[in-house]
Amino acid sequence: NAGVTQTPKFQVLKTGQSMTLQCAQDMNHEYMSWYRQDPGMGLRLIHYSVGAGITDQGEVPNGYNVSRSTTEDFPLRLLSAAPSQTSVYFCASSRLAGSLTDTQYFGPGTRLTVL
Amino acid sequence: KQEVTQIPAALSVPEGENLVLNCSFTDSAIYNLQWFRQDPGKGLTSLLLIQSSQREQTSGRLNASLDKSSGRSTLYIAASQPGDSATYLCAVRRGSQGNLIFGKGTKLSVKP
Numbered sequence: 001n002a003g004v005t006q007t008p009k010f011q012v013l014k015t016g017q018s019m020t021l022q023c024a025q026d027m028n029h030e031y032m033s034w035y036r037q038d039p040g041m042g043l044r045l046i047h048y049s050v051g052a053g054i055t056d057q058g059e060v061p062n063g064y065n066v067s068r069s070t071t072e073d074f075p076l077r078l079l080s081a082a083p084s085q086t087s088v089y090f091c092a093s094s095r096l097a098g099s100l101t102d103t104q105y106f107g108p109g110t111r112l113t114v115l
Numbered sequence: 116k117q118e119v120t121q122i123p124a125a126l127s128v129p130e131g132e133n134l135v136l137n138c139s140f141t142d143s144a145i146y147n148l149q150w151f152r153q154d155p156g157k158g159l160t161s162l163l164l165i166q167s168s169q170r171e172q173t174s175g176r177l178n179a180s181l182d183k184s185s186g187r188s189t190l191y192i193a194a195s196q197p198g199d200s201a202t203y204l205c206a207v208r209r210g211s212q213g214n215l216i217f218g219k220g221t222k223l224s225v226k227p
Contacts, residue, residue, distance in 0.1 A: 004158075031213040042119075042219040043204070050212060058214060090158060094213055104149065104215060106159040 004107035023091030032074040036087040121218035136190040138205030146208040
């Protein structure tokens, strides 16, 4: 299994540009999520999904859109990039949304810089 | 609102020492608590998961404890090695949706 994969690894955008961060998992996990990690702030939840066709907002959703058309993929879209979105983005997945014992698996991250 | 705090923010120890990392949370109504390791420029790797009904979990030289009533967890690392150098993150899961609330981490440096 490849686990959780993210592309690209690095990206530089100009203010106002849009882009999609890709996330895929091959473990048939129901739950997938996006976090951003900023110095001094820790990891914060952006959006999450408990299954195909179901998404919801996390702690910091503004400026981001998600969709979940398949179990495997959970892309994160930046509609109009802003310097405040400069961050490292992590995608995570776990087996069952309602399980007490599910471990979350994280991707390697995408380092995004918005100029 | 659930808040997770990790103390200390950074720790430097000589190789071979036993050490304890601390994690506290404000709301005791948690599903489980996970400890992660993050190497520089890398993703997070799950080390231990403690269910809300459990008191501790062990994996090799690592032992994590959970005291829900006091809102505390500790990660004990025995006989530390330079390869243990990394940032250690504590995260609590507060509900059935699976969302995690993270602490800011403890950056550990083990000197040879």
